Amino acid sequence: MTPFVLRFLEHVHGSLGWLAALALCHPATLLRRPRRRALAVAAAATALTTLVAAIGATLYPAYRATVKPLLYAASSVAGDAFERKEHLGVFVVVLAWVGLLSHWSACNDRSTGSARSLARVAFVAYAAAAALAVFDAALGIFVSAHREF
Amino acid sequence: MLTYERVEPALARPLGARTVERKATEPLVGRARIAVMATLGCVGFSYAYMVLHALHVLKRDPGFTARLSSIPLFQTCLGASVCGVLASALGACVKLGGRWTSRLPTLLALTIAVFVVEILLFP
Numbered sequence A: 001m002t003p004f005v006l007r008f009l010e011h012v013h014g015s016l017g018w019l020a021a022l023a024l025c026h027p028a029t030l031l032r033r034p035r036r037r038a039l040a041v042a043a044a045a046t047a048l049t050t051l052v053a054a055i056g057a058t059l060y061p062a063y064r065a066t067v068k069p070l071l072y073a074a075s076s077v078a079g080d081a082f083e084r085k086e087h088l089g090v091f092v093v094v095l096a097w098v099g100l101l102s103h104w105s106a107c108n109d110r111s112t113g114s115a116r117s118l119a120r121v122a123f124v125a126y127a128a129a130a131a132l133a134v135f136d137a138a139l140g141i142f143v144s145a146h147r148e149f
Numbered sequence B: 001m002l003t004y005e006r007v008e009p010a011l012a013r014p015l016g017a018r019t020v021e022r023k024a025t026e027p028l029v030g031r032a033r034i035a036v037m038a039t040l041g042c043v044g045f046s047y048a049y050m051v052l053h054a055l056h057v058l059k060r061d062p063g064f065t066a067r068l069s070s071i072p073l074f075q076t077c078l079g080a081s082v083c084g085v086l087a088s089a090l091g092a093c094v095k096l097g098g099r100w101t102s103r104l105p106t107l108l109a110l111t112i113a114v115f116v117v118e119i120l121l122f123p
Helices: A003-030 A039-074 A076-106 A113-146 B017-057 B072-092 B104-121
Strands: none
Touching (some): A003 A039, A003 A076, A003 A113, A039 A113, A113 B017, B017 B104
């Protein structure tokens, strides 16, 4: 990939990352009530989060080879922040998918005990994913303030 | 007016009605099973990720992850995914609506807390 494409994808990743973080807050808010149905919202937020993660994974090998050493040289705090951001980003995607599958299961069957538990799982997963995604996006700004492609 | 169907609805059911009813609930049970498997897979993935990450921080990466990818982050992800898939198989054994199902939200919340603490303390 050319430096122009890498820089472009980096900016798209950053902007969509914030959008995904805010999108995850929507199902997290709606699913506080276990009987609430928000399948389309949850699916859209999860799809957006997955897209952002896919762009991040595409950028990662080049970033690791060229930018990460310079980032650590500039500031070890920023380098560690980048590492935290990557690990938490992976976890956000996993949580979003668990939330979506749990909500998909729970919103079609509200009567049984397992449905109530799965509705609770969906809320926990989306609430944590939203909180971590916002934190992750803030770390992204902090890191990009130090070094970019 | 009291009819036979009103007094004895179960007996008045046509033959095979119970079978049809059971078939109608089967997709719901299947969805619940998938969700339970996904949640247990996420828990297994998280703990495996934490262990593999700790080993990487200690520079003791296991041999099988090195074969998965040349990049440490992808090694950890793929290795933890394998463990997550194995853990999700446990979901096939869990009784739906039982004690373990009701504990899933707590288990997930605990896992999230432990994962975040480890990543924040040992990036």
